[in-house]
Amino acid sequence: MTQSTAPETTVKLSLVVPVFNESETVALFIDSVSNVFDSEPLIELEILFINDGSTDDTLLRLLELQNVDSRIHVVELSRNFGKEAALTAGLQMCSGDIVVPIDVDLQDPPQLIPAMIGKWREGYEVVLGRRIDRDSDSWAKRSSANWFYRLHNKMTSSKIPENVGDFRLMDRCVVEALKELPESRRFMKGLFAWVGFKTTHIDYARPQRSAGTSKFNGWKLWNFALEGITSFSTDPLKIWTYLGLMFSAISFLLAIFIALKVIVHGIDVPGYASIMVAVTFLGGLQLIGIGILGEYLGRTYIESKRRPIYLVRQIYGSKS
Template identity: 45%
Template sequence: MITYSIIIPVYNEEDNLREMYRRVVQVIDQLDGPTELVLVDDGSKDRSLAILEALHQSDSRVHYLSLARNFGHQIAVTAGLQYAQGEAVIIMDADLQDPPELLPQLIEQWRSGYHVVYAQRLSRAQESWLKKLMAYGFYRILNQFTEIPIPTDTGDFCLMSRQVVDILNSMPEKHRYIRGLRAWIGFPQTAVRFNRDPRFAGEVKYTFRKSLNLAIDGIISLSRKPLKIATYLGLMAALVAIVMIILVLFWRIYDAPPQLIGYTLITIAVFFLGAVQLICLGILGEYIGRIYDEVKQRPIFTIKKAVGFGKNP
C-alpha cells in the first residue's frame, strides 16, 4: 500500500532531473510511509525521457509516464493523477522552484485533517516586476469573476487526499485548471507559506502566451460572468446610441450647432460598435470552443509508455 505519491510533470528538464531526484529522495527517505515518484514526460524533445528511464532502473520507487506528444502542464498533471496510487498525492514542478524540503509540512497538515494543503508563495525569486504584478493582479481578478474563492498566490504545488484526487479524476472536462478545480471540490483546505526559489537550471517553460492561456482557462472554466460582461457591453452600446439620438433630435428641433459633427462622429461610432461586437464575439467564441472540445469526446491525453505501475487506471 503506497502512502504518498509525488507527481512531477516534465518537459525538457534534462538539466534539472538528477538534482530534483536527489533532493526529493533525501526527503522521502525520512517519510513515514511508502512513497512513489510519478514522473510524467510531456513529450520532451531533449534527454528527459532517457533520464527518467535511468532513474527507474536505479530506483523502483520511480514510475514514469511518457505522453505521446506535448499536451501541456495541466494535462500532464491530470495523467499523473490518474496513475497515482497513494493515499496522499503531492504535485510539484521539476525545476525545483517548488522546494521538496516543504513536503513534511504539507504532510503534517494532511495528518491533522486537511484534505487539500496548498503551498502559498510569499515571494518569487528572480522574477521580473512585470510578471509579479501580472500574477498579483490575475489572482485578484479571478476571485472577482468566480463564485468559489481561489486561494491567492498559489500554484499547483499542493497535497491532496485520495478522496479529492478520486473526485478530480471523475471530472471529464478537457480544459483543466487544477488549482481552481481543487477549490471547487471543497473539503477542509489550508495553506503552507513559502518563499519560491528560482529555477535550478534551464529556461522558463511558462511563457507569457502560455500563462495568458492558463488564465483564460481558469476564468472560463470556473465562471459565466464573462458572458454577462458581453451583455453589459451591449446595453452600454445601446445607451450610447440612445443618448446620441436624443442629442441629434435636440440639435434638429432647436437648430443648435452640433458639438459633434461629420465624419468624426460616424467614425467613432463605427469603431465603438465594432469593438463591442468583436469583444462579445470573442467571449462567446471562448465558451463555444470549449463546448466543441467537450462534445468530440476525445481522450484528454494519449500515453506512449507507462512504466513501474502495478495497475493502470
C-alpha cells in the same frame, strides 16, 4: 471520507511530477527528494514522472534513474499535451494515500512536504503551499499573476487562493473527487478549488530554478488565464449584455439631443470624423463581443467531441 491517521502509521506518498524537456533538472530533483525522505521510515514513497512529449533526453535520464531507484515510475505520453493534461494523467495513475503534485525545477521545495504531512495527520485533507516571496519571478509575472487571481476570484464562486500553484498535499479522497470531473479542457487550479475539502496552508519563500528554463512564456500564460476564466465563469458574456444596454441608452439620449438641437437651431451637418470614430469604436466592441462568444463556443465544441485528455505511449515501471 478521510480516515484518521495516527502519527506512527506508515503512509504511502505519491509525488506527481510532470516533465517537459527537463533533462538538466531530473537528477537534481531526485537527489533533493532522496535527501528528504530517505530518513523518513514511515513514508512509502512513489515518484511518478509524467513525460509530456519531451524532445530532449529527459526520458533517457529518467530511465537511467529508475534503474537505480525502484521508487521511480515513468509514464510517457504520446505527445506534448500540456501540463494540465500531464498532471491529470499523474493524478489518475498514482496510488498513494496522499498525493503531492510538484514541479521538477525545485522552486517548490520537497523539504516542505514533511510539514504538509504533519498538517494532514492533524486532519486536513488539502495542505496548500503558499508563496510569500516571489522574488524569483519577474515583476511582470508577479503583477500579471496578482491581477489574474483578483479578476478570477471576482468572477467565480470557487475562489483560487492567491499565490498558490499546483504544489499541495491532497488526501486520497480529494484525488478521487478530482477523477470524477470529466472535462477535457482542464484548468487544474480551478478544479482544485472547486472540489473543496478541509484545507489549510503552509507559507514558503520560492527559490530560483535549480536548472533549465521555464517553458511558460507570456503568450502561454495569457491563454492559460483565458482558460481559467472561461472554464469557471460566464461573467464575460454578461458584461456584453450590460455594455449593449449602456450604449443603447447613450444612443437614445444622443438621438433626443440631436432632435432638440435641430428643432432649436435648424439642420446641422454632422462631421465625418465623429461618424468614423463612432462606427469604428462600436465595430471594435462588436468584434470583441463576437470573439468572447467564440471562446466559449470553441470550448463547448472541443468538450462535445469527448476526446481523451491524453494518450499514453508507454509505461515504465509497475504502473498498470
